[in-house]
Amino acid sequence: MLRRSFPRLSRFVSSKASLSSCIVNSHNEWDPLEEIIVGKIEGSTIPEWHVAGKAVWPSRYWDMYKTKAGQPFPRELMNAAAKELDYLAQVLEGEGITVRRPEFNPQDFSKPFETPDFKSKSGLYAAMPRDILIVVGNEIIEAPMAWRSRYFEFRPFRSLVKEYFQKGAKWTAAPKPQMSDELYNEDWQHNSGEFNSVVTEFEPTFDAAEFTRMGKDIFTQRSQVTNEFGIEWMRRHLGEEYRIHVLDFQDRNAMHIDGTFVPLGPGKLLANPYRPCVTGRPVKTYAYKDKTYEYRLPEMFKGWEIFVAPTPELSPEHPLFFTSPWTATCNVLVVRPGVVVVEAHETKARQLFKEWGFDVIPVPFRNFMPFGGSFHCATCDIRRTGSLQSYFD
Template identity: 30%
Template sequence: MRLNSFDEWSPLREIIVGSATNYVSHDRELSFDLFFHENIVNDNPARSEWYYPRLSLRSGQQAEHQGRMPIKARYVEELNEDLAGIVAALESLSVTVHRPIDVDPSTAAVRTPAWSAPVVPPLNVRDNTLIVGDEIIETPPMIRARYFETQLLKPIFADYARQGARWSVMPRPFMTDASFDLSYVRATTAGGPTEPIGEVAPSPYDTGLEMMFDGAQCLRLGRDIVVNISTANHALACDWLERHLEGRFRIHRVHRLSDSHIDSMVLALRPGTLLVRSRDVAEKLPAPLRSWDMIVPPVVSADSFPQYQDDDLILTSPFIDLNVLSVDPETVLVNEACPELIRELERHKFTVVPVRHRHRRLFGGGFHCFTLDTVRAGGAEDYLG
């Protein structure tokens, strides 16, 4: 089918589901710690080292990967089992599923003139691509290890391009230490002990603050896109996006709804209905959305998550299971470990498809993060007026 995806809820026809094959470690360097800063401390209190930022890991030291933290093989095996379950659930609903190229085990690192970092698989495929109608937009990554991740989706993108899809790539950042806007973390606190933020290490490739931005910072609503902005990196990218989409889509900025992604804060389940983390989140949304029905899920139970050891790095908040995936305006994929959320959605007349997803807090994503919908039946409708 031709690429066509304007919103989060129209009947789903085709989707990409990420891959975790050969996922072996997390790499604690500046870009990683910046991206996950709010969760690494709050959810890893037993860790003894001073947390943020790891400025001792300068560019010249990254090649040795001093911050590498191995992931236990059994977690990856179970994640792959759960990904297979997501694929099976979607196929049972007559959705065509595409998969990216797996990372070859011989590919140990990605390298640019400015740095190197261990490669990670294309798991959270929502992040580095934004689908807007008939266009693929590859976004400038925020984590160095994911710099070339969209290359592993290229065969899928190329097929859509041959069928007429537009295909754009936003400007790629150098991602030196000086590229990152630190004002967000200077103005807020992650809690716990924090290393003072000093001057970053200079690089011959410094160009100042650069565009860095994920597709998961966007809530797509027909011809309207709500974009979360928390740093100057995000704002620069949003400026580009507004110019690029001018006349086709309207951009609505919200500020610091979260540190980056929006899809564990708010998701549109159908026209007129939002799933929101809290009423406080709802109050930060654009005025037309504040009149929509709001589903605020029950408080998450600690029993919903596996128990981990001190050396297991937790990367997401307990609200990760709000990261659901709509198959159509009445049908939603939800983690089977969340009976309270399932009951709340059923109370609002949704058909819930429970699917297993155990280690979402270790791998930074839920069902919405792990997927990228490429064909839905909807169009450029005006839902905000």
Template identity: 25%
Template sequence: MRLNSYDDFTPLKEVILGSATDYAQRLRDLSFDMFISDNLTGARGYYPSITDWRPSADRDHRNEPAKLALKERFLDELVEDIEGLGTQIAQLGVTVHRPMALPPSLGEVTAPGWSAPVTPPLNVRDNTLILGDEIIETPPTLRARYFETQFLKPIFMNYFDQGARWTTMPRPMMTDSSFDPDNLPNAAPNIEAPQDPQASPYDVGVEIMIDGANCLRLGRDLIVNISNANHALACDWLERHLQGRFRVHRMHRLTQSHIDSVVIPLRPGTLLIRSERVLDFLPEKLRSWDTIVSPTPEIHDYPQYEDGNPIPASPYIDLNLLSIDENTVLVNDACKTLIHTLEQHHFTVVPVRHRHRRLFGGGFHCFTLDTVRTGAAENYL
């Protein structure tokens, strides 16, 4: 089919599902530390800040990369759960596309000013934004994911051959100076500021950086969460590029980055939200929609890990669900209360296993990139 995706809830026909195969290690560097702090204004979450996670001897060197080995058993279970997700989506009549395999011997990618291990294309929602008939590769916010969309190129090329537009936003140099150093007054709380950023001959100042998961797609309307100068520059670019085709709405400081575990449109007129406080940040016309408030997760709802490694994802990661249509949603089978809540609102819930969602940072929405839905450029707002 031709590329066509304007929203997250009309009937899903084709989707890209990410892969965790050969995800051997995680790079802890400045870009990672600034990215994963928990989000919603006024809430610290269930764990300490990223600064507190680091051993005391390392806290004065927070920008220096550190590689975190990932346990093989957890990786095997993650791969098993993703394959199960793909099977379930296909059984619902959706065509599932998969990325190219990551060669185990690929090693590091080196760019001017930094290097990082190549990570597999797991959370494919982040580095690509599908708007109608256009693929937009977004400028990465994590160095280790700089070339992640390369593993999606055969799929993108197929859609291009069928008439899709295909655009790549400006690629950042991603030196320490690329990241907004003054974001604390303007950012959602708990975001980390660069500590002693190092000068580089490749510095160009604060750059355009944003993830597709910062955005909420509603037909002709695109809502963009802005928490720092990097996001604001990216929104400038989107406004100019999409002028006359989409309306871009700026939403300030709802979270430090992604919003797909905070506000989720389930159908026209209905939102699933993390808490009532979310409404204060939404565009005015969206505040009038019906809302389903998520039950509060408890710490014992999740696997506990012994080694004290950072747990990137919010405790609300299970709101990161995937809609098959306006009545059918895929939800983590561990979330009994959320499933019951959605069923009370007359949704058909398909439970799917996903064990290590907080450790690896991703849910069903993160793992998927919907490329064909039946929806059009509607005026939902």
């Protein structure tokens, strides 16, 4: 079988394929989108309670994780979220972008599984391609995610990834973590001071959404799913052509940089005022909730415009199983330079983006957000026009 199918691969691969003619080609978060994966909510299953979740899941849902693991999330919310995802896909297609969706059996997530190292009552979902896949140039990397419920999250995306490989992309699966008890600080507690990670340095872990790409410079943070070992793996894997920078937002619940630090274009950055960067020199001061804050950035950002995201208008009762409300205004998707998808109910954010000189595509996404993110999380860019550049030299 192998022998028969391999020679056929050459049909898809041009030996002279240059980076930019590759089906997979994306170097930053803002070049014009040509192809994107949009996640699917079908089959999403409540994961079981675990210390790794304790570090990020809002405490008002802890009971749900303790008592309903393996069951579906509320049906009405899933149905409404599915409609929002389909609408997002339609809007992106209307912008001339090819939209692909994961393929899977929705029953799979509710199946318990066991490895030599752990047991899990269920999986999670295929809703957040940004968390599992990252494209760097012509390479797709499957992330070594840190949650046991996400151990098999690559599966719904495999048919797409195989297809991209057959069409010429590079494909890497980062070392699969064992996720034995040694990976977790079992007696982890929030402490009021320093960031304190629930994942140990037992083996490399990171989620793909922990890295934001700006050409040759890639930014990340240590988080409740990303350890130093994982960041070092990425640094060595990408090699000398890239520079990995680790920023500190003093976020004790840190998980995924795309609700915190969001590039909008060369020289333009969206900042989450609730999580000011403390790495580097002061670049901006702003008021948030009657206090004055100082935002710092490494020297290389000299001359960049920093846009401060507005406080989300979501009601405090809005269900959010995995995150803070900040994805509502920070987790935007840049479709091409100057054009941004913004949550339709966030009137203040829509207004501000216009004042900052962007064209806004409003898309309703409030039913999707409970599952852990917004437009950036729910997608993964496969191809954006453009080549590898440095935006800082």
